[in-house]
Structures are given as structure tokens and as C-alpha cells.
Amino acid sequence: MITLLLACTVARLPHSSAAPETQTVTLEDLLTPGPLVHEVHISARTEGDLSGLLNLDHPDAPPLKKAKVPIVLPVHVLRREDGSVWVLDTGVTRGFVQGTKEPAKGLLRAAAGSIRGEVGLADIVGERDLAGVLISHAHLDHILGLPDVPADVPVYLGPGELEERLGRNALTHRTSQAALSNHDLRTWDFEAGVPLAGVDKALDVLGDGSLWALYSPGHTPGSTAFLARTTEGPVLLTGDVCHTLWGWEHDVPPGGYSSDGEAGARSFALLREMVAQHPEIVVxxxxxxxxxxxGVDEVL
Ligand SMILES: [Zn+2]
Incomplete structure (x- = not known):
């Protein structure tokens, strides 16, 4: 039996956090179909550097050293039985798709210039009740859609994300912080987490065992993956613990885009092992x- 805990603390601003709740479910319960309806939308398309997306020093890395790889900015929607929805990552805004490029200015506008919007977060959510926003990590390509999120909707992210300013994130750090600070920010308290399917620290997001935040540091300090019990069965949303299907299938973790490659490789290995043990999980x-x-297959 596993003890489930709902636990979050608030980033920076004083705020009353939800009281912890406990219940028990078995691992088998987690791997059966659950109440959430999952949709994935491609909010935008862009390119990434192969050396950032994959560790090219890995013995199984592809035989290319320099390449731009087409990638997408997905938004995952999880609909509850009451009709309310949670989203994982934010894609881009409706305004970005319409050409205003918000919230990018100056250097950020240049950084975001290669991103081609397809559908903004406001249009993905539509008229539905947006109950919460999950951020896998605070890199720009995951938070550009935040201006489409009403200020009173809670936005959850992992510990240390607001302080992370290494590498490619340095230029965008201040604007990322500004975009996040306009919201009801909450940081996962993974110290209260429990082991789950090989992952050290997991938190029950909704309090009913249907959605789990999995502490997966390395790409960034607070990178978080999610395991959802959907009507179609269990779904693992890795965030940037793994960027590409090629990397997942060939067991090659991310490269230079990660701030701590060693920790990231461990988180990647734990998630892959979870799925190896439970192949019914859709990734x-x-x-x-x-x-x-x-993906990488396009350039090989
Ligand atoms: Zn990313």
C-alpha cells in the first residue's frame, strides 16, 4: 500500500497551502484506467539543437554532431469528471499565434522568433473551467502561454525553478520570473512526497490518486514529470526529462539543454525503468x- 499525500507550498508570496490529505491506493490501482480524459495539442512548432536535445557523448547517440531538429510545444489537457480541466505546460498564447509575440520583448522576441504558433492556450482551454496549471519546468518554451491563464488560477512548479538561471536560461531568466510572478504560484513540496513505481518522491496532485507529480530533477532543479490515470489507462508525461521519442526509444538522455546532466540522466533512467516494469503506461x-x-528521425 502507498500513502498518498496532497502537499504544496507557495512560492515567495505568503499564501495558505492546502491541508495535507491522506488515503491509500495500490500500485495496481494506479495502472488501471482512471477518471481523467487526456488530450494533447500542438500549440507551436520550433527547432532545437540536436546537441541540446540528446547527449551526443552517449555511445548510442545518433551519428550527427550538428543539426537543427524540428520539435513541438505540446499542451496536455486533463479533464476531470466535473468538467474542469488542468493543463500541463502552456504552449503559446492566442496573441502569440495572432502575431503579437507576447510576452516576448527585445532579446526574448529574438529567442522566441523561431517559434511558430499554431493554437494558443486560450483556444485550447476554450470555455472550460481551468482549475490549475502544471509547469514541467520554467524554461521559456513551457511558459510562453501563461498570459492566457487568469491570475487566480493556481500555477504549480517544482522547487528551485524560479532561481534557475544557468546556460540558455540565463537570457530569459528575468522575463520568465516576471511572467510567473503575475500568477498564483505554488511550489511542489517534494519533501512530503512518497516513493512511487521507482521514483523517489511523488505527490498526489488532485487528492484522489488520479494524477501524480514525479520529482525528476536534472534538466532543471525542479523538473517534474506526471503520471495520470486516464480513461485510456496510465499516461506518463515526461516533460523535458526526455525531449524526443528517439531519445526515449534509444535510451539516450538529453544533452546540453540540461543544467545537471548527471541528475537528469538518473531521472530519465528512473522513468524508463517505470515503463519497462509497467509497459501499459503510454509515454x-x-x-x-x-x-x-x-524529431530526430527527420534529420537522420
Ligand atoms: Zn522544453
């Missing part, structure tokens, strides 16, 4: 959805 990686028109 969605961070920047590819179906392999059609995106």
Missing part, C-alpha cells in the same frame, strides 16, 4: 507527440 515526451514531422 509522451517533452517535445514530440507522434513522430510525424518532428
Amino acid at each position: 509522451y515526451v517533452g517535445h514530440e507527440t507522434d513522430g510525424v514531422g518532428t
Whole structure:
């Protein structure tokens, strides 16, 4: 039996956190169909550097050293039985798709310039009740859609994300912080987490055992993956613990885009082992959805 805990603390601003709740479910329960209806939308398309997406020093890395790889910015929607929805990552805004490029200015506008919007977060959510936003990590390509999120909707992210300013994130750090600070930010308290299917620290997001936040540091300090019990069965949303389907299938972890490659490789290995043990889990990686028109296979 596993003890489930709902636990979050609030980033920076004083705020009353939800009281912990406990219940028990078995691992078998988690791997059966559950109440959530999952949709994935391609909010935008862009390119990534192969050396960032994959560790090219890995013995199984592809035989290319320099390449731009087409990738997507997905938004995952999880609909509850009451009709309310949670989203994982934010894609881009409706305004971005319409050409205003918000919230990018100056250097950020240049950084975001290669991103081609397809459908904004406001249009993905539509008229539905947006109950919460999950951020896999605070890199720009995961939070550009935040201006479409009403200020009173809670936005959850992992510990240390607001402080992370290494590498490619340095230029965008201040704007990322500004975009996040306009919201009801909450940081996962993984110290209260429990072991789940090989992952050290997991938290019950909704309090009913249907959605789990999995502490998966390395790409960034607070990178978080999610395991959802959907009507179609269990779904693992890796975030950027793994960017590409090629990397997932060939057991090659991310490269230079990660701030701590060693920790990231461990988190990647734990998630892969979870799925190896439980092959009924359907996997969605961070920047590819179906392999059609995106990914490493396109450039090999
Ligand atoms: Zn990313």
C-alpha cells in the first residue's frame, strides 16, 4: 500500500497551502484506467539543437554532431469528471499565434522568433473551467502561454525553478520570473512526497490518486514529470526529462539543454525503468507527440 499525500507550498508570496490529505491506493490501482480524459495539442512548432536535445557523448547517440531538429510545444489537457480541466505546460498564447509575440520583448522576441504558433492556450482551454496549471519546468518554451491563464488560477512548479538561471536560461531568466510572478504560484513540496513505481518522491496532485507529480530533477532543479490515470489507462508525461521519442526509444538522455546532466540522466533512467516494469503506461515526451514531422528521425 502507498500513502498518498496532497502537499504544496507557495512560492515567495505568503499564501495558505492546502491541508495535507491522506488515503491509500495500490500500485495496481494506479495502472488501471482512471477518471481523467487526456488530450494533447500542438500549440507551436520550433527547432532545437540536436546537441541540446540528446547527449551526443552517449555511445548510442545518433551519428550527427550538428543539426537543427524540428520539435513541438505540446499542451496536455486533463479533464476531470466535473468538467474542469488542468493543463500541463502552456504552449503559446492566442496573441502569440495572432502575431503579437507576447510576452516576448527585445532579446526574448529574438529567442522566441523561431517559434511558430499554431493554437494558443486560450483556444485550447476554450470555455472550460481551468482549475490549475502544471509547469514541467520554467524554461521559456513551457511558459510562453501563461498570459492566457487568469491570475487566480493556481500555477504549480517544482522547487528551485524560479532561481534557475544557468546556460540558455540565463537570457530569459528575468522575463520568465516576471511572467510567473503575475500568477498564483505554488511550489511542489517534494519533501512530503512518497516513493512511487521507482521514483523517489511523488505527490498526489488532485487528492484522489488520479494524477501524480514525479520529482525528476536534472534538466532543471525542479523538473517534474506526471503520471495520470486516464480513461485510456496510465499516461506518463515526461516533460523535458526526455525531449524526443528517439531519445526515449534509444535510451539516450538529453544533452546540453540540461543544467545537471548527471541528475537528469538518473531521472530519465528512473522513468524508463517505470515503463519497462509497467509497459501499459503510454509515454509522451517533452517535445514530440507522434513522430510525424518532428524529431530526430527527420534529420537522420
Ligand atoms: Zn522544453
